[in-house]
Amino acid sequence: MDFDQSEDRRMLAETLSRYLSDRYDIAARNAVAYDAPYHSPDRWAEMAELGILHALVDEDHGGMGGSGFDIATVFEELGRALCPEPILPALMGLRLLAAAGAELDPVLAGTDQIAVAIGEPEAPWDLDALETRARKAGDGWVLTGRKSVVYGGHVAGRLLVAAKTDAGLGLFEVLARDAEITPYGMIDGGGAAEVFLDATPARLLIADATEAIEAALNAGRVALCAEAVGAMDATKDLLLDYLRTRQQFGRPIGSFQALQHRAVDLVTEIEQARSITILAADALDGPEAGRRAAMAKNLIGRAARLVAEEAIQMHGGIAMTWEAAVSHYGKRLVMIDAQLGDTDFHLTRVMEGLQA
Amino acid sequence: MDLQFTEEELAFHEEVRAFLAADLPQDLAAKVRRSDTLSKADHDRWHAILNARGWLATTWPEEFGGPGWSPVQRHIFEEESARAHAPRTVPFGLAMLGPVLIRFGSKAQQAEYLPRILDGADWWCQGYSEPGAGSDLASLRTRAVREGDHYIVNGQKTWTTLGQHANRIFCLVRTDAQVKPQAGISFLLIDLDTPGIEMRPIKLIEGGHEVNEVFFTDVKVPVENLVGEENSGWTIAKFLLTHERTNIAGTGFSTQAFEEVKSLARARRVNGRRLIDDPLYAARLAQVEIDLEAMKITNLRMLARAQKTGQPGVESSMLKIKGTVIRQELNDLARRALGPAAAPFPAEALAGNAAVAPEEHRADAARYFNNRKLSIFGGSNEIQRNILTKALLEL
Numbered sequence: 001m002d003f004d005q006s007e008d009r010r011m012l013a014e015t016l017s018r019y020l021s022d023r024y025d026i027a028a029r030n031a032v033a034y035d036a037p038y039h040s041p042d043r044w045a046e047m048a049e050l051g052i053l054h055a056l057v058d059e060d061h062g063g064m065g066g067s068g069f070d071i072a073t074v075f076e077e078l079g080r081a082l083c084p085e086p087i088l089p090a091l092m093g094l095r096l097l098a099a100a101g102a103e104l105d106p107v108l109a110g111t112d113q114i115a116v117a118i119g120e121p122e123a124p125w126d127l128d129a130l131e132t133r134a135r136k137a138g139d140g141w142v143l144t145g146r147k148s149v150v151y152g153g154h155v156a157g158r159l160l161v162a163a164k165t166d167a168g169l170g171l172f173e174v175l176a177r178d179a180e181i182t183p184y185g186m187i188d189g190g191g192a193a194e195v196f197l198d199a200t201p202a203r204l205l206i207a208d209a210t211e212a213i214e215a216a217l218n219a220g221r222v223a224l225c226a227e228a229v230g231a232m233d234a235t236k237d238l239l240l241d242y243l244r245t246r247q248q249f250g251r252p253i254g255s256f257q258a259l260q261h262r263a264v265d266l267v268t269e270i271e272q273a274r275s276i277t278i279l280a281a282d283a284l285d286g287p288e289a290g291r292r293a294a295m296a297k298n299l300i301g302r303a304a305r306l307v308a309e310e311a312i313q314m315h316g317g318i319a320m321t322w323e324a325a326v327s328h329y330g331k332r333l334v335m336i337d338a339q340l341g342d343t344d345f346h347l348t349r350v351m352e353g354l355q356a
Numbered sequence: 357m358d359l360q361f362t363e364e365e366l367a368f369h370e371e372v373r374a375f376l377a378a379d380l381p382q383d384l385a386a387k388v389r390r391s392d393t394l395s396k397a398d399h400d401r402w403h404a405i406l407n408a409r410g411w412l413a414t415t416w417p418e419e420f421g422g423p424g425w426s427p428v429q430r431h432i433f434e435e436e437s438a439r440a441h442a443p444r445t446v447p448f449g450l451a452m453l454g455p456v457l458i459r460f461g462s463k464a465q466q467a468e469y470l471p472r473i474l475d476g477a478d479w480w481c482q483g484y485s486e487p488g489a490g491s492d493l494a495s496l497r498t499r500a501v502r503e504g505d506h507y508i509v510n511g512q513k514t515w516t517t518l519g520q521h522a523n524r525i526f527c528l529v530r531t532d533a534q535v536k537p538q539a540g541i542s543f544l545l546i547d548l549d550t551p552g553i554e555m556r557p558i559k560l561i562e563g564g565h566e567v568n569e570v571f572f573t574d575v576k577v578p579v580e581n582l583v584g585e586e587n588s589g590w591t592i593a594k595f596l597l598t599h600e601r602t603n604i605a606g607t608g609f610s611t612q613a614f615e616e617v618k619s620l621a622r623a624r625r626v627n628g629r630r631l632i633d634d635p636l637y638a639a640r641l642a643q644v645e646i647d648l649e650a651m652k653i654t655n656l657r658m659l660a661r662a663q664k665t666g667q668p669g670v671e672s673s674m675l676k677i678k679g680t681v682i683r684q685e686l687n688d689l690a691r692r693a694l695g696p697a698a699a700p701f702p703a704e705a706l707a708g709n710a711a712v713a714p715e716e717h718r719a720d721a722a723r724y725f726n727n728r729k730l731s732i733f734g735g736s737n738e739i740q741r742n743i744l745t746k747a748l749l750e751l
């Protein structure tokens with residue numbers, strides 16, 4: 001048993017952490033995160049150069065990592081810095097392209113930005129409920145439907161789209177310029193888009209794609225959990241610092257036992273969150289990947305909301321302001337739950353496992 | 357034991373409903389329903405309509421222009437107003453300063469300021485909190501030094517809600533630094549046009565502008581603007597706290613929010629079924645409904661007691677804690693119901709064909725984040741627990 005990170009991953013974490021604290025302090029982050037295009041092309045290029053994307057892909061596909069722990073290492077640092085760059089869609093897109101046997105190099109180099117378009121207005125997370133249809137047209141295919149809240153869809157040149165065929169669920173490539181795309185920013189920073197497909201030309205990548213899509217989603221879920229762990233750690237640091245320094249009634253508010261016990265509960269929940277993320281990262285490429293990811297996403301959804309709400313409450317009014325970093329951490333922590341399946345969605349999956 | 361309203365109260369209920377149906381402008385109600393920011397003109401318009409009916413200053417006695425309502429009547433009015441999506445009346449003049457002037461003000465102050473609150477000539481804001489004085493309000497440091505016929509005020513107030521619309525501010529200021537903190541505070545009325553005052557906006561977590569900082573540099577305030585005796589400000593502040601407590605449970609808002617979430621969950625199709633058919637979501641909603649139904653009775657029990665004794669009891673701290681937690685939980689359920697569609701921002705950017713959420717729900721995430729304030733201001737829920745511990749538990 002060894003819960004220490006490998007030397008390589010420690011170095012990766014350090015490099016990334018140094019880079020992010022250098023270039024993405026909270027003020028710089030906010031300047032990028034809330035205004036179009038909701039990410040920084042310069043930072044994106046620098047991060048690709050640092051090898052962040054390579055760390056998400058295994059050596060067989062031209063990367064330098066690709067395990068659950070590599071992914072968790074990267075995303076924990078991204079979460080700590082609240083980085084708004086669309087790296088999650090890149091991660092899931094790279095997995096899907098690898099499964100399709102497609103070329104990854106331009107994506108790994110950062111020059112080709114991709115987004116993964118799966119969720120729909122009435123089917124945010126459940127693949128069975130998707131309604132976007134693919135139809136054969138001449139040599140190729142055309143897609144019709146609407147993809148909703150497509151993270152990274154605001155900057156991507158290519159979209160990897162899940163659509164129903166007569167044979168099942170297929171994965172298609174659509175060029176962004178062929179679709180109707182409405183980009184927008186998010187309340188917790190970063191960007192996404194509505195994607196409207198109306199007999200839009202598409203190229204078939206994987207005919208029976210359910211398994212590949214589930215695998216990409218599970219990788220994304222591990223990434224989000226790790227991101228939340230990083231953001232929770234940073235939030236805890238902000239909170240403890242504030243509890244030590246904020247004076248009311250002639251003493252630091254951290255001296256009130258009413259707050260001390262709640263801070264301890266947060267620290268405990270964060271350790272639980274870290275543990276379940278380790279469990280899910282470890283299982284990512286095995287048969288238990290889906291169930292572990294569901295467990296992790298459920299626990300993270302509960303813990304992240306608690307940490308966000310309690311950290312805001314224990315800061316008092318100051319946490320209600322845009323100027324306070326904790327407000328931005330709070331928003332991200334709460335909204336992570338809505339990505340790739342929320343607490344209840346994943347609890348249902350775990351419950352189904354019990355019934356089987 | 358009789359949980360029903362009396363005949364007269366029921367008749368009053370009908371009267372309030374009829375008034376709201378006839379006189380509440382639909383465009384205003386729609387804005388409230390969508391959580392749009394109301395302009396000063398919006399607030400003024402609703403105040404004028406209420407004032408014309410004599411229902412604006414609900415806590416004032418009749419001789420000063422109030423309707424002379426009992427606590428139960430006020431409760432009925434507040435519940436129905438929330439249900440109809442009426443704008444909240446702005447409390448600073450009506451619910452805070454008005455009762456203070458009626459209780460502690462001079463005849464001249466009452467004659468000058470009360471009518472101006474009713475007719476909208478004055479918009480007051482509340483200058484209590486300072487950067488260093490939040491929960492520990494008595495540690496406030498804004499100083500007022502007497503020089504002849506004036507006080508010279510120096511210092512800073514913060515969190516001043518809707519100060520951007522205000523022309524006047526009522527402040528707690530330090531007039532004696534030698535005595536124990538509570539004994540050296542005075543209550544001062546200040547015209548915001550006085551030279552030396554600067555107001556700066558504070559941007560909130562969801563991006564809105566509803567609070568401000570106010571800086572005072574050598575601001576000359578006439579001594580006749582002192583309310584009550586010099587150094588009696590703490591007594592006034594404590595009196596005002598009990599007034600801030602009316603409608604503290606906010607069950608009208610919660611009932612409204614519950615109905616909204618329920619219809620959203622019935623209308624919204626997610627993953628092949630109505631959201632309300634998801635047993636986990638339905639369980640969350642049912643849980644809050646149970647808490648809310650209990651809260652309504654708790655609220656009425658305390659109201660009945662206040663009606664008998666003429667005083668809201670310390671138990672109102674329970675209403676504050678439980679009431680805000682329920683409202684926040686309902687905000688959470690609304691955001692949760694929308695899933696990823698709650699996240700686009702600013703919400704109004706996504707209208708028409710590209711909209712991801714129904715119009716009246718597009719700001720649900722913003723409202724969830726903004727309403728974290730409910731458990732922080734007006735005496736945080738921790739401070740309420742301290743009050744209850746001292747007053748009730750005999751530990």
Ligand SMILES: Cc1cc2nc3c(=O)[nH]c(=O)nc-3n(C[C@H](O)[C@H](O)[C@H](O)COP(=O)(O)OP(=O)(O)OC[C@H]3O[C@@H](n4cnc5c(N)ncnc54)[C@H](O)[C@@H]3O)c2cc1C
Pocket residue numbers: 246248249253256258259313314315316317318320481482483484485487489490491492514515516517567729732733734735736737738739742
């Ligand atoms: C949106 C908004 C609008 C506001 N509007 C106004 C306004 O119009 N006018 C005005 O004067 N003020 C206003 N306020 C200020 C509000 O009253 C204060 O925020 C509140 O009193 C808390 O003070 P604080 O923010 O300084 O937090 P602090 O007092 O610094 O508290 C920080 C944390 O410590 C906890 N704490 C403090 N003391 C204790 C204790 N003894 N035991 C246990 N826990 C404790 C608190 O509960 C909180 O969790 C507003 C605030 C907000 C957020």
